[in-house]
Amino acid sequence: MNQPHRTLPAGRDWVDVEAGTAARAIFTDQAIWQLEQERVFARSWLFLAHASELPQPGDYVTRQLSNDPVLVVRGEDGTVRAFHNSCPHRGTQLCRADAGNARTFRCPYHGWVFGLEGELKQAAYPPEIATLIGAVGDDLIAMPKVAEYAGLIFGSWDPDAPSLDDYLGDSRFYIDLFANRSPAGMEVLGPPQRWVFNANWKLGALNFGADGPHAASVHGPITYLTLNVPQDVVVQQLMHSPAVDIGKGHSCIFLELPPEAPDYAGFSPQLVPHYQRTLNAAQQRFMARGLTKVMTNFPNTSWVESSVRFDGTSAPVPFCNLRTWQPLGAQQTEVWNWLLIEKEAAEEFKQASYEIGIRTFSVGGTFDQDDAEAWAAINRGCRGTIGARYPVDFRGTRYYRDKPIADFHGPGTAYPSTYSEMSEFALLIHWQRVMQGKETS
Amino acid sequence: MNPQALRKTIPDGSVLDDGAFRAVYEFLSLESDCLGCGDLPAWQALLAPQIRYRVMAPAFMDAARPRHYGRGTPYFDDDADSLAIRVRQLSTPSFTIAENPPTIARHFVTNIRAARTDGGIEALSNVLVLRVRATEPEPAVVSARRVDLLVETPHGLRLASRLAQLDQVSVRQPNLSFFI
Secondary structure, three states: OOOOOOOOOOOOOOEEOOOOEEEHHHHOOHHHHHHHHHHHHOOOOEEEEEHHHOOOOOEEEEEEEOOEEEEEEEOOOOOEEEEEOEOOOOOOEOOOOOEEEOOEEEOOOOOOEEEOOOOEEEOOOOHHHOOOOOOOOOOOOEOOEEEEEOOEEEEEOOOOOOOHHHHHOOHHHHHHHHHOOOOOOEEEOOOOEEEEEOOOHHHHHHHHHHOHHHHHHOOHHHHHHHHOOOHHHHHHHHHOOOEEEEEOOEEEEEEEOOOOOOOOOOOOOOOHHHHHHHOOHHHHHHHHHEEEEEEEEOOOEEEEEEEEOOOOOOOOEEEEEEEEEEEEEOOEEEEEEEEEEEOOOOHHHHHHHHHHHHHHOOOOOOOHHHHHHHHHHHHHHHOOOOHHHOEEEOOOHHHHOOOOOOOOOOOOEEEOOHHHOHHHHHHHHHHHHHHOOOOOO | OOHHHHHOOOOOOEEOOHHHHHHHHHHHHHHHHHHHOOOHHHHHOOEEEEEEEEEEOOOOEOOOOOOOOOOOOEEEEEOHHHHHHHHHHHHOHHHOOOOOOOOEEEEEEEEEEEEEEOOEEEEEEEEEEEEEOOOOOOOEEEEEEEEEEEEEEOOEEEEEEEEEEEOOOEEOOOOOOOOO
């Protein structure tokens, strides 16, 4: 039932790698969106939940992967499983709460009851037809692959998907910088925020994959207001900071602290010893000199961490943001947005980090609010008949493609400027290869 | 103020006389008009220095077995400093993309109840915000429950605390670049 279609025709070249351009239709066309639902989202590993959201047996959360409802539940054996959140009988959405704790799930329509492992426990039918319907084996549609890395629970609809470790590949080096940097690990500060913008999901994924130049033009003013950093300084930082093609569509950029700033200047002194104990030497170098890091795990899981203040004088407070871009349609996306914190952090610091995270990257955030406006503007510029005739432009990649940093100190291929757009274009090239069937995911 | 306060139907404290209630009504109306007319500095002037401004997300739970985790889901959690930055950002054309051209966000306030407490006047209200943006032909509607603490000053009432809860788990908006 959950087998992806393997016989769809190969897509055309939407991304012109040599020219450094892409067809605008990739952001607006419903047929392309439908194909990518099969080829990208039905095959890739998709972020479901953080382990701290369901700590006890019976704890569950409901999620939306594109337009499919998903139930994520921790069983009595402690294993987290994921199911299509629909009854196998009539397809009724089974669980309609955002989160909870249960021993069974009861379909609201005909009362079929399922256990925590998705097994059908009860369906009242006459014995004459009990072998046909409502019998053993009429279990919930299970997500065939569910696995956890650093508290991050991912799932894939593809039973033949590579292991999560293989899928994440070298990006685990960088994921550790966000989510695997203290002995006890991270926890969510609360349930996810959700909001909807009218534009394609790839615009969010590419933006976090990451688009360097927009950070100056879109976020320069609020960076000045909060941190008193002039826009030309932001531009210089972005121009001389690395963009990393990690491989397999995973991409990131890093902004480093100014040379005069001490190591770990953006982080809580209480937590630094945990980083030093947990991360390897190469990772510590990124953490110690890191100012801002932004990453997308292909296809639609993104990260941003930075430090900001709102009172003009105190030390900036870091926040760690994790989000997914759920494609509701070719031109509509729902953001699911979490904030993470070290379990070891002091309560006061957790609250401070939460407040800074909400004030910056959230639906009401001073940084996020302008991003969504820009993406919706791209949608309007690309969706018309005339607009669709023209490409979107990554031509700067033609200059940088043969100029990787020779001695970069992390995995992947790094380029010397976020203005190169090399990392986000690499994500797009990988997307095309997956769409053409040249990569499985 | 405890988030449970959002479930209150009667404000804490003693009954207000008609004159005091009228002042509360006038304050909430003035505040809403400042927001609706886009005069954010005037709105900011109605805030007390100790302002705590929170807007929370709701959660849909099984009524028999709810499970909340973490610290809830705020959409806003601000103080005077961060609100000052927000007002400056949203009021300066070159500092904002979301609010240039400015959104029309008309606030309709109803169900006002108020009582006098030791800390000031507690006012409960509902608010409906009709939002029209330059780029979207369809108006959007956002509604919320609010619990406010108003303090009396020589210049009139000032907002010292607002705890609001939006009525949408998934906000059907690209951003909340306006106040509730």
